[in-house]
Amino acid sequence: MLVLKHPSLFLISALFFTFFLTTHVRASMSTASAANAINTQLYASSKVPTIFVYGYSGTHRSSDYLINQSVTNSAATRALTATISRKGAVSFTGKLNNQNPMVQVLLQNNRPSVPQEAGWLVHLLKVLHTKYHVDDYNAVGHSEGSVAWVYANTVLSDVNRRPQLNKLVTIAGHFNGWIGGPGKGVNPNTNTLDDEGRPKYLNTEYKKMLNNNSQIPIGVSVLNIYGNLQDGSHSDGRVTNESSESLKYLLTDQIASYQTAEIHGHAQHSQLHQNKEVVDKMDTFLWGKD
Numbered sequence: 001m002l003v004l005k006h007p008s009l010f011l012i013s014a015l016f017f018t019f020f021l022t023t024h025v026r027a028s029m030s031t032a033s034a035a036n037a038i039n040t041q042l043y044a045s046s047k048v049p050t051i052f053v054y055g056y057s058g059t060h061r062s063s064d065y066l067i068n069q070s071v072t073n074s075a076a077t078r079a080l081t082a083t084i085s086r087k088g089a090v091s092f093t094g095k096l097n098n099q100n101p102m103v104q105v106l107l108q109n110n111r112p113s114v115p116q117e118a119g120w121l122v123h124l125l126k127v128l129h130t131k132y133h134v135d136d137y138n139a140v141g142h143s144e145g146s147v148a149w150v151y152a153n154t155v156l157s158d159v160n161r162r163p164q165l166n167k168l169v170t171i172a173g174h175f176n177g178w179i180g181g182p183g184k185g186v187n188p189n190t191n192t193l194d195d196e197g198r199p200k201y202l203n204t205e206y207k208k209m210l211n212n213n214s215q216i217p218i219g220v221s222v223l224n225i226y227g228n229l230q231d232g233s234h235s236d237g238r239v240t241n242e243s244s245e246s247l248k249y250l251l252t253d254q255i256a257s258y259q260t261a262e263i264h265g266h267a268q269h270s271q272l273h274q275n276k277e278v279v280d281k282m283d284t285f286l287w288g289k290d
Contacts, residue, residue, distance in 0.1 A: 055143025227267030
């Protein structure tokens with residue numbers, strides 16, 4: 001049998017440990033709470049969720065930086081993770097809040113076609129409306145994710161559907177093809193845009209979106225971000241600037257605004273979703289106060 005020679009000393013040690021543990025937990029919770037707080041001097045707080053979708057062959061790492069850096073910037077909060085199965089079923093972890101909630105989409109099949117991915121996004125939106133009563137949303141896409149958002153809001157659009165698109169951020173979108181892909185004008189310096197922004201050569205998916213562009217919701221604001229390696233290719237190494245810039249011609253006069261941002265530093269296709277300049281521009285566009 002163990003006999004304590006100094007029980008008072010043991011009691012003091014136990015109380016000290018309990019105090020230390022409680023203080024540490026409270027400090028950790030306070031730090032986490034502070035990290036999730038919105039800097040209301042720079043950003044307007046809203047309950048409208050912003051949905052992040054990555055590109056072909058992407059993983060959670062493809063959107064982690066965009067989301068985590070926005071939290072670091074005190075611009076938004078990480079809220080939901082939406083996992084879409086290979087059959088298109090949606091499951092959620094986390095919960096929505098009213099502090100610029102961000103929703104990260106994870107695809108179990110991360111190599112879908114654009115129409116397939118767009119169809120999944122349309123279903124996701126319906127579930128968000130039914131389950132969480134979401135009426136409006138912002139969207140962020142990288143590469144094919146950008147194209148899927150535009151396809152969902154043109155070819156698969158329904159002007160009466162809820163939720164409705166509010167703001168759209170496209171990053172490295174290959175709206176009119178990618179380098180080495182099918183069709184004419186996809187390789188560097190082989191396509192041109194006329195004074196209205198119409199490409200000389202149009203690929204199949206671009207034509208479908210163009211033929212249905214009247215379905216884009218009224219009042220959408222768009223920020224189109226793309227990279228230029230400044231090596232003479234006028235591209236980010238995977239997508240030509242002409243392909244990214246061809247988005248403007250797809251949009252109709254019913255959108256509220258259209259902005260572009262050409263990135264030069266760390267401008268390679270896959271670096272763009274790991275680029276702080278990109279995140280800063282995105283945060284200001286989505287949530288910045290005027």
